[in-house]
Amino acid sequence: MIERYTLPEMGAIWNERRKIDEWLAVEKAVCEAWHRRGRIPDSAMPAIRAATCDLDRMREIEREVDHDVIAFLRATGESIGPDARFVHMGLTSTDVVDTALSRQMAAAATLIQRRLAELTTIVGRQAIAHRETLMIGRTHGMHAEPTTFGMKLAVWYDELRRQQRRLALAKEDIAAGKISGAVGTHAHVPPDLEEEVCRDLGLAVAPASTQILQRDRHAFLLAVLAGIGGTLEKFATEIRHLQRSEVGEAEEPFDPGNQGSSAMPHKRNPHASERVAGLARLLRGYALTAAENNALWHERDISHSSTERVIIPDAFITLDFMLHEMADILDRLVVYPKRMRRNLEASQGLIYSQPVLLALVDAGLGRQEAYAIVQAHARQALDGGPALLDGLLGDERVTSRIGPERLAELFDPARQLTHIDAVFARLGLEEEGAVGSAPSPTPRD
Numbered sequence: 001m002i003e004r005y006t007l008p009e010m011g012a013i014w015n016e017r018r019k020i021d022e023w024l025a026v027e028k029a030v031c032e033a034w035h036r037r038g039r040i041p042d043s044a045m046p047a048i049r050a051a052t053c054d055l056d057r058m059r060e061i062e063r064e065v066d067h068d069v070i071a072f073l074r075a076t077g078e079s080i081g082p083d084a085r086f087v088h089m090g091l092t093s094t095d096v097v098d099t100a101l102s103r104q105m106a107a108a109a110t111l112i113q114r115r116l117a118e119l120t121t122i123v124g125r126q127a128i129a130h131r132e133t134l135m136i137g138r139t140h141g142m143h144a145e146p147t148t149f150g151m152k153l154a155v156w157y158d159e160l161r162r163q164q165r166r167l168a169l170a171k172e173d174i175a176a177g178k179i180s181g182a183v184g185t186h187a188h189v190p191p192d193l194e195e196e197v198c199r200d201l202g203l204a205v206a207p208a209s210t211q212i213l214q215r216d217r218h219a220f221l222l223a224v225l226a227g228i229g230g231t232l233e234k235f236a237t238e239i240r241h242l243q244r245s246e247v248g249e250a251e252e253p254f255d256p257g258n259q260g261s262s263a264m265p266h267k268r269n270p271h272a273s274e275r276v277a278g279l280a281r282l283l284r285g286y287a288l289t290a291a292e293n294n295a296l297w298h299e300r301d302i303s304h305s306s307t308e309r310v311i312i313p314d315a316f317i318t319l320d321f322m323l324h325e326m327a328d329i330l331d332r333l334v335v336y337p338k339r340m341r342r343n344l345e346a347s348q349g350l351i352y353s354q355p356v357l358l359a360l361v362d363a364g365l366g367r368q369e370a371y372a373i374v375q376a377h378a379r380q381a382l383d384g385g386p387a388l389l390d391g392l393l394g395d396e397r398v399t400s401r402i403g404p405e406r407l408a409e410l411f412d413p414a415r416q417l418t419h420i421d422a423v424f425a426r427l428g429l430e431e432e433g434a435v436g437s438a439p440s441p442t443p444r445d
Contacts, residue, residue, distance in 0.1 A: 001313065001314045001317040001318060005279070005317065005318060005321040006317050006321070007317075007320055007321055007324060009111060009320075010108060010111055010316060010317050010320040010321075011317065013104055013107050013108050013111070013316070014104065014108070014313035014316065014317060016055060017055065018104065019100065019104065020053050020055060020058070020072060021053075022100035022101075022103050022104055023053075023069075023072055023096050023097065023100045024051065024052070024053055024076065025100070025103070025201065026095070026096045026099045026100050026177075026179075026197070026201065027051075027076070027087050027088060027091075027096060028048060028049065028051065029197045029200045029201050030088075030089070030091065030095075030179060030189075030193070030197050031045070031048050031086060031087060031089075032045075032200070033193045033196050033197050033200070034086065034089060034193070036196075037193070039086075039089070040086045040089075043083075044083035044086050047080045047081055047083045048080060048083060048086065048087065050079075050080075051076050051079050051080045051084075051087070052076070052079045053072055053075050053076045053079070054075055054078075054079070055075075057075040057078065058071045058072055058074075058075040059071070061074050061075055067093075069093040069096060069097065070093075073087065073088055089188075090181065090188030090189040091179065091181070091188075091189065092181055092182045092211055094178075094211050094212045094213075094300070095178060095179045095180065095181065095189075098177070098178060098212055098213045099177035099178060099179065099197075099198070099201065099203065099213075101308075101312070102174055102175060102176055102177050102203055102213065103175075103177075103201060103202070103203065105174045105175075105218075105221065105312065105316075106171060106174060106175040106202075106203070108316040108320075109167065109170070109171035109174065109175075109221070109316075110171070111316075111320060112167060112225070112228075112316065112319060112320060112323065113164070113167055113168070113171070115320060115323035115324060115327070116160065116163060116164055116167060116228065116323060117164065118323075118327055119160060119323055119326060119327045119330070120157060120160040120161060120164065122327055122330050122331045123153055123156050123157045123160060123330055124153075124157045124427075124429055126150075126153050126330060126331075126333065127150045127151075127153035127154045127156075127157050127424070127427075127429055128150065128424075128429055129150070130148065130149040130150035130153060130335065131148060131150035131151075131154075131420065131421075131424060131429075132148055132150065133148050133149040133150055133335065133337050133340065134146060134148055134337070134340060134341055134344060134413060134417075135147060135148060135149050135152075135249060135337075135340035135341075135343070135344060136340070136343055136344040136347070136351065143344075143346075143347045143350065143351050144351065145351050145352075145354065145416055146344060146351060146413035146416050146417060147417070148417060148420060149249075149250075149335060149337075149340065150420075150424075151417075151420055151423065152238070154423055154424060154427055154429060156231075156234075156235060157427060157429065158427055159231055159234075160231065161427075163224075163227065163228045163231055166224045166227065166228075167224055167228065169224075170220050170221040170223075170224040171221070172204075173217050173220055173221065174217050174218065174220075174221045175202075175203050175204060176198070176203055176204040176205060176206045176213065176217065177194075177197070177198040177201060177203040177204075177205060177206065177213075178194065178198075178205070178206045178209040178212075178213050179193065179194040179197050179198070180194055180206075180209050181211075182211055182299075183210055183211055183299045184208065184209040184210040184211060184299065210298075210299035210300055211299050211300040212296070212299075212300045214294070215290070215293045215294040215296065215304055216294050218290050218293065218308070218312070219287070219290040219291045219293065219294050221290075222283075222286055222287045222290035222291075222311065222312070222315050223287045223290070223291070225283055225286075225287070225315050225316070225319050226280075226283040226284045226286065226287035226315075228319060228323075229279065229280040229283035229284070229318070229319055229322060230280055230283075230284070232276050232280060232322050232323065232326050233276060233277045233280035235273075235276075235326060235329075235330070236270075236273035236274070236276040236277045236280075236326065236329075237273075237277055239251075239252065239270060239273045239329065239333070240270045240273045240274065240277070243268075243270045243273075247339075247343065248336060248339045249335070249336055249339050249340045249343065250333055250334060250335050250336060251268065251270070251333075251334045251336075252268075252270050252271075252272050252273060252329050252333065252334070253328070253329070253332035253333070253334060254268045254334075272325055272328070272329050273329060275325065276322050276325055276326055276329075279318050279321070279322050280322070282314070282315075282318055283315055283318055283319060286311040286312075286314060286315040286318075287315075289307050289311050290307075290308075290311060290312075293307060293308065344413070348381040348382070348387040348388055349381065349387045349388035349389045349411055350378050350381060350382070350388055351413075352388065352389075352410055352411045353374050353375075353378055353388065355410040355411075355415065355416065356374050356388075356392060356398075356402075356407070356410050357370050357371060357374050359401075359402050359406070359407075359410055360373070360374070360398065360401060360402065363401035363402060364401065365397075365401060373395065373397055373398065374388075374392075377391035377392055377395065388411075389407065389408065389411050392407060393407060
């Protein structure tokens with residue numbers, strides 16, 4: 001991943017030094033297990049425990065041998081001396097590489113969990129703050145019925161909680177190692193040593209493996225990362241629509257000194273949300289590649305290896321950046337309640353067609369006849385005629401069943417929002433402070 005989108009903490013998990021240190025940790029853990037069984041003498045352990053791998057030397061050797069693990073072993077062996085003969089005893093390359101990769105992925109997933117939790121807290125807090133911020137709900141991009149901005153955010157909050165559960169499951173799945181040899185039969189390393197090494201490394205043990213950990217684990221995790229990215233893209237797309245000049249109901253934070261366009265000084269573009277939406281496409285591509293990596297020849301081939309050097313670090317780095325970006329957007333989102341109200345009222349009352357329809361049905365009119373009456377008045381309002389309420393008030397078929405006062409009450413948006421509190425209660429968003437105590441931005445007019 002390019003530096004522009006790499007945050008320091010996640011980048012440190014995926015740099016070359018960290019990868020080789022993880023390889024070294026696996027090799028040392030295996031040596032410790034052999035030592036406890038008496039296969040490696042006491043005299044060899046101080047040098048093995050102090051072993052290092054010089055990256056420049058490793059790269060030099062790799063240019064000669066064209067095999068990174070062999071180059072790693074030779075460079076490490078030079079730091080040990082004669083006792084290097086005990087390193088990598090009974091192992092195959094992927095015992096080291098896959099087990100170390102699992103450690104990196106588990107660490108990266110932990111960081112993603114933290115970012116995801118932070119975003120969930122922000123969204124929950126904003127949902128509470130805007131529980132009663134009235135706005136129009138849209139379906140197919142068209143005005144539908146009243147809702148609140150907090151209700152929109154409550155839906156997002158619930159989705160983020162589902163993503164947290166999925167990530168926890170995927171992390172558990174990937175946090176497994178294998179020290180089972182060239183085809184997974186433990187021909188040269190007993191299962192109890194494998195279990196001991198994985199435990200010492202903080203991993204579960206794969207109950208059955210070939211030369212590699214099976215790639216369904218990796219495919220599942222990258223699918224979850226892509227799914228989280230899709231959730232963030234959904235948020236970003238909504239913000240982009242709400243920020244459109246014709247809508248103007250919310251917008252990204254625009255700090256002093258920001259400039260939206262090199263040509264047009266007036267522009268305040270949703271560039272951060274657009275960036276999130278674009279990066280989500282990368283994650284879906286990585287997930288597709290990971291799914292294709294599952295089908296390998298027999299006990300293994302390396303067609304997956306080249307892609308994983310790119311897609312796994314990049315997927316984590318990309319999503320880490322996206323979560324950080326979206327947290328900032330939503331934490332400092334600028335909301336315009338008055339514009340929301342004006343947009344809601346711009347429909348000539350059409351958004352109350354369903355309450356009128358249901359009231360006519362309750363009053364004894366057939367549904368199809370009631371639908372046709374309300375639809376006809378709605379069309380007139382759309383074509384520049386009287387607002388829906390005014391048209392209905394002049395229709396004896398309506399007023400003979402629904403009195404003028406009762407009809408006017410049907411055009412009160414609060415009637416359609418009486419159950420929002422129940423939704424918030426389901427989510428545990430019943431009171432300020434339920435998901436965090438940091439203040440929410442003050443809405444603007």
